[in-house]
Amino acid sequence: MHFWWGDERFVEKSSEERNERQAREALLDHLPVPPENIHPFPASDEIPDIDEAARVYAAELEAFAPEGQTFPKFDITFLGVGPDGHIASLFPDRAGIRETEATVIAERESPKPPPLRLSLTRPVLNASDRIWLVLSGSDKASALGLALAGASYTEVPVAGAKGRKRTVFFVDKDAAVDVPENLIAPSY
Incomplete structure (x- = not known):
């Protein structure tokens, strides 16, 4: 099993703001995972140039990709969603959400x-x-409603998150307050 990050704050390795640090403390440090199977983004004190850090991570993705591909196949991608509907660090109405080549x-x-x-x-x-x-x-209710209603992914990035086999929203009652009953899975 390999662990990859969807995004990362470009700060020092020891920063409490790093997703890597939080993931290690909450989960990865407690699992018998070989260190070479954990693939964090470079930190700003490891590779100071953010463009070079992006190239390095892209190269690592490609090194683990099937032949002819530029990134590995992920079984599960777990993403948080911001109040504005952003996923990873793909924000509404910004160039990153429209990027299709990199x-x-x-x-x-x-x-x-x-x-x-x-x-x-x-x-x-x-x-x-x-x-x-x-x-x-409750601050996520609008993003959830817009995503389920089919909003443009450039305006509400979570609306463009689509797994090849399945996409699942894990929500609490406050976030789902305005979700119509017909959109809630019957087993819940």
């Missing part, structure tokens, strides 16, 4: 601090067999 982008002006981030692109995320999205809290 596998990794450098986001320099994130509307959510810190401003420098690295992110997989939508085509890479959507090549996943399954995409699991988590939305919690």
Whole structure:
């Protein structure tokens, strides 16, 4: 089993803001996973140039890709969703959400601090067999409603998250407050 990141804040390796640090403390440090199977994005104190860091991560993706491909096939991609509907570091109405050629982008002006981030692109995320999205809290209700209503993914990036086999929204009651009953799975 390999672990990859969908995005990362481009800060120092030891920063408490890094997704890698949080994932290691909450999960990865407690699993018997070989270190070479964990693929975090480069930190700003490892590769100071964000464009070079994006190239390095793209090369690592390609090294694990099937022959002729530029990134590996992901079984499950687990993404949080922001109140504005962003996924990974793909924000509404920004160039990153429209990128279709690159596998990794450098986001320099994130509307959510810190401003420098690295992110997989939508085509890479959507090549996943399954995409699991988590939305919690009333501030996510609008993003969920717009995604389920078929909003444009450039305006509400979560609306463009589509797993090849399945896409699942994990939501709490506050986020799902306005979801029509016919859109809720009957087993729940």
